[in-house]
Amino acid sequence: MRTPSGRIAARLGLLAAIMAGFGAVVSEVGASMAVGGNLRGSTRVLTTAIVTVTGRGEIAQAVAFGLILLALAFAVTLTLTWLQQRGR
Numbered sequence: 001m002r003t004p005s006g007r008i009a010a011r012l013g014l015l016a017a018i019m020a021g022f023g024a025v026v027s028e029v030g031a032s033m034a035v036g037g038n039l040r041g042s043t044r045v046l047t048t049a050i051v052t053v054t055g056r057g058e059i060a061q062a063v064a065f066g067l068i069l070l071a072l073a074f075a076v077t078l079t080l081t082w083l084q085q086r087g088r
Contacts, residue, residue, distance in 0.1 A: 015080050022076055026069065046072075 029047045044052075046069045054062040 012084050015084050019077060019080050023073070026073055 026047065029051055046065055050062050050065045050069070053065065
C-alpha cells in the first residue's frame with residue numbers, strides 16, 4: 001500500500017533532482033557550444049551568448065545576460081523550493 005509520506009518523499013527527491021539537473025544544464029557552456037552550436041537566432045542560448053559577447057569585449061552586455069541567467073536560476077530554485085515546502 002502506498003502511503004502519503006512515501007509519495008511526498010518521492011516528490012521531494014524528484015524536485016531535488018530537477019534542481020540539480022537545472023543547475024548543471026545552466027552552467028554547461030562547452031557542451032552547448034559543441035553540440036548545439038552557437039548560431040544567432042537559431043541555437044544560441046544565454047550561456048553561449050555570454051561567452052560570445054565577452055569575447056567581443058562587450059562586458060556590460062555580458063553582465064546583463066549574466067544577471068538575466070541568475071534571475072532565471074533563482075526563480076526556478078525558489079519555485080521548486082516552494083513546491084517542496086508545500087508538500088510537507
